[in-house]
Amino acid sequence: MREQQLRLADDRTARVAGREMRVEAVSKKFGQAVAVDDVTLGISAGEFVSLLGPSGSGKSTLLMIIAGFEQPDSGELFLGGERLTDIPPHRRNFGHVFQKYALFPHMTAAENIAFPLKMRGIEKAKRGPMVANALERMRLSALGERLPHQLSGGQQQRVALARAIVFQPALLLMDEPLGALDKKLREEMQIEIKQIQRELGITVVFVTHDQDEALSLSDRVAVINQGGLSQFATPRELYDRPSSRFVADFVGDNNFFPGQLIATAGRKGQVKLDGGKVLAGQLPEGKSIALGAKVEIAVRPEAVSLNSKPDSRVSGTLIDVQFTGGTTTRIVRHASGAIYLSRALSAGSHAAQGDAVSLQWDETSAFIYPADGRA
Amino acid sequence: MTAASIVSSGRPLRLALGNRRALVALLLLAPALVLYVALYFVPLFDFLSLSVVDGGLSTAHFSTLLDMTYLSVLWRTLWMSALVGAICTALGFPVAYLMSRSSAIGAAAIGACVMVPLWTSVLLRTYAWTVVLQYRGVLNDLLLTLGLIDQPLRFMYSKGAVITVMVHVLLPYVVLPLYTNLASIPRELPTAARGLGATGLRIFIHVTLPLCLPGVIAGFTLVFVLSTGFFVVPSLVGGPASMMVATLIGREISENLNWAQGAAMSVVLLATATVCLAMLSRLRHMDKRQGSAA
Numbered sequence: 126m127r128e129q130q131l132r133l134a135d136d137r138t139a140r141v142a143g144r145e146m147r148v149e150a151v152s153k154k155f156g157q158a159v160a161v162d163d164v165t166l167g168i169s170a171g172e173f174v175s176l177l178g179p180s181g182s183g184k185s186t187l188l189m190i191i192a193g194f195e196q197p198d199s200g201e202l203f204l205g206g207e208r209l210t211d212i213p214p215h216r217r218n219f220g221h222v223f224q225k226y227a228l229f230p231h232m233t234a235a236e237n238i239a240f241p242l243k244m245r246g247i248e249k250a251k252r253g254p255m256v257a258n259a260l261e262r263m264r265l266s267a268l269g270e271r272l273p274h275q276l277s278g279g280q281q282q283r284v285a286l287a288r289a290i291v292f293q294p295a296l297l298l299m300d301e302p303l304g305a306l307d308k309k310l311r312e313e314m315q316i317e318i319k320q321i322q323r324e325l326g327i328t329v330v331f332v333t334h335d336q337d338e339a340l341s342l343s344d345r346v347a348v349i350n351q352g353g354l355s356q357f358a359t360p361r362e363l364y365d366r367p368s369s370r371f372v373a374d375f376v377g378d379n380n381f382f383p384g385q386l387i388a389t390a391g392r393k394g395q396v397k398l399d400g401g402k403v404l405a406g407q408l409p410e411g412k413s414i415a416l417g418a419k420v421e422i423a424v425r426p427e428a429v430s431l432n433s434k435p436d437s438r439v440s441g442t443l444i445d446v447q448f449t450g451g452t453t454t455r456i457v458r459h460a461s462g463a464i465y466l467s468r469a470l471s472a473g474s475h476a477a478q479g480d481a482v483s484l485q486w487d488e489t490s491a492f493i494y495p496a497d498g499r500a
Numbered sequence: 501m502t503a504a505s506i507v508s509s510g511r512p513l514r515l516a517l518g519n520r521r522a523l524v525a526l527l528l529l530a531p532a533l534v535l536y537v538a539l540y541f542v543p544l545f546d547f548l549s550l551s552v553v554d555g556g557l558s559t560a561h562f563s564t565l566l567d568m569t570y571l572s573v574l575w576r577t578l579w580m581s582a583l584v585g586a587i588c589t590a591l592g593f594p595v596a597y598l599m600s601r602s603s604a605i606g607a608a609a610i611g612a613c614v615m616v617p618l619w620t621s622v623l624l625r626t627y628a629w630t631v632v633l634q635y636r637g638v639l640n641d642l643l644l645t646l647g648l649i650d651q652p653l654r655f656m657y658s659k660g661a662v663i664t665v666m667v668h669v670l671l672p673y674v675v676l677p678l679y680t681n682l683a684s685i686p687r688e689l690p691t692a693a694r695g696l697g698a699t700g701l702r703i704f705i706h707v708t709l710p711l712c713l714p715g716v717i718a719g720f721t722l723v724f725v726l727s728t729g730f731f732v733v734p735s736l737v738g739g740p741a742s743m744m745v746a747t748l749i750g751r752e753i754s755e756n757l758n759w760a761q762g763a764a765m766s767v768v769l770l771a772t773a774t775v776c777l778a779m780l781s782r783l784r785h786m787d788k789r790q791g792s793a794a
């Protein structure tokens with residue numbers, strides 16, 4: 126029985142989920158405000174992709190365009206080469222999980238899950254086992270006859286997820302689905318979502334403003350800023366090689382040192398800091414910055430170590446030492462008032478609060494970005 | 501007073517507190533209650549009690565009702581009221597739906613259009629309708645001019661005329677509860693249904709309609725109950741064949757001066773309406789699932 130179902134799932138996966146989703150040059154305005162700005166994304170079959178960005182950056186609008194609830198002003202959508210742009214949402218065969226779950230309050234959990242099957246004309250006798258299977262997978266078997274308001278937030282969330290996957294959708298779209306849950310439940314659900322995605326081999330587009338969530342769940346993350354795509358990369362790449370000032374700032378912590386680009390040699394650049402010191406760093410790939418342009422050097426706190434003897438490098442006063450479980454973060458205030466972070470696994474430097482310290486790092490972990498560049 | 505608070509400790513204090521709350525509630529209610537009892541219940545009871553007095557206590561006024569046209573008029577009142585309720589619901593639904601889908605300004609504008617007729621007296625509006633419906637009236641003029649008829653038609657003094665005018669007068673009473681209900685349905689529910697594969701009609705049948713059933717029943721009930729007691733409209737635009745109970749009661753009292761008989765008719769009308777109301781209210785609460793709809 127179970128094998129049969131799995132085989133069925135496999136067949137379906139091969140047929141519908143084994144297709145690439147392409148978003149090509151999609152733009153959308155609301156009045157004068159640009160919500161989505163020329164976004165191009167290729168999402169592979171079976172891939173877990175997050176749309177990550179600050180609130181109001183256009184993530185939901187992009188997701189609604191993929192779902193078909195919003196029409197793009199320009200651009201096209203393709204699913205496995207088939208043009209999707211004009212296909213209405215109810216014929217796209219996508220599953221959705223909304224932040225507020227959107228369960229039908231007058232239907233039981235089981236009826237909610239059966240709804241998409243009913244809409245697809247699947248007869249009652251076949252719906253029963255499919256619903257039971259979905260309930261079991263989400264550990265909801267005992268709760269099938271409950272109404273949504275008789276379920277906890279986490280249970281409602283699982284019903285919403287079961288409803289979204291029971292019909293083997295070609296794509297599963299989720300808009301901040303865990304936003305309403307508390308931290309512990311959220312982490313449980315993250316594991317559960319990831320597990321289901323792997324088992325079903327389903328393609329997922331997941332909207333979140335929580336970078337930890339995006340980094341831990343995704344195969345690739347699309348960072349969205351002011352409607353535009355800043356970077357589309359694996360979590361590792363995103364963290365290690367942010368392509369812009371924005372991504373370097375938005376994903377993880379970073380120290381920024383403003384200055385002016387004074388020399389370049391291949392991928393290496395020399396920056397004269399506002400204080401007059403000259404530091405070296407890596408120039409971004411595929412983009413050239415004019416000499417003399419305003420730039421910023423970004424260095425991750427993990428790459429920064431503290432030296433108790435002030436020297437020619439950037440220096441300041443150690444104002445606080447924060448122990449946060451696995452790591453220790455040291456906070457340094459520069460004479461200009463700027464705050465810098467240094468993070469180490471062990472206790473690290475022996476400098477004490479109030480000491481004058483200088484910051485040091487390997488120049489391969491310093492990245493040069495044009496100042497204020499959006500992309 | 502809830503069971504929990506009685507069981508819990510500090511019982512006397514809580515009871516005292518409960519009593520005080522009840523007292524405050526009673527005091528706040530008192531003015532309205534006094535008005536209601538003095539101006540409504542006492543006269544009503546006074547009037548209705550006439551029905552059982554005929555020299556001594558008697559059921560004579562009720563038994564005569566069985567021989568009279570009363571029962572057929574009562575039956576007509578009920579089905580015509582139900583029909584008016586149904587038509588109002590059918591006509592009011594699209595208006596309420598449009599309102600719930602409009603922007604705040606749009607909804608306010610439609611709402612104002614729905615409400616404005618309520619500011620004109622029913623009498624005036626009914627007279628306006630007689631101008632429209634009479635033999636040499638606006639409607640016949642129009643149909644003659646358009647060449648749709650050769651001879652003026654008799655619209656007045658028919659059931660059709662009574663129902664038309666009552667629908668016009670009572671329409672706002674169904675639009676408002678329906679709008680409130682429809683507006684409380686979260687927007688993401690129809691969206692979710694669409695995403696799950698439902699087309700417009702099926703979204704309506706499976707999601708919107710079940711969720712606004714309480715509003716439909718509330719609107720229908722209001723119109724139905726108001727209709728059963730309608731006096732002005734059936735009296736002015738209706739004839740003998742479309743007479744409703746209120747007109748019959750009025751005639752019994754003002755023409756035959758038979759107050760006791762009129763009171764007996766009123767008692768039966770009140771009882772019948774109450775039974776209908778109870779049935780409708782049961783229908784509304786039957787589906788316990790509606791509990792969380794809003």
Ligand SMILES: Nc1ncnc2c1ncn2[C@@H]1O[C@H](COP(=O)(O)OP(=O)(O)O)[C@@H](O)[C@H]1O
Nearest residue numbers: 155158160178179180181182183184185186187
């Ligand atoms: N229906 C709408 N009408 C007008 N403006 C909208 C609408 N939906 C979104 N916006 C605007 O588009 C921008 C992007 O919104 P949204 O996609 O919801 O961002 P996010 O999901 O990243 O928080 C915001 O500035 C928002 O105000």
Ligand SMILES: [Mg+2]
Nearest residue numbers: 184185186300
């Ligand atoms: Mg959003």
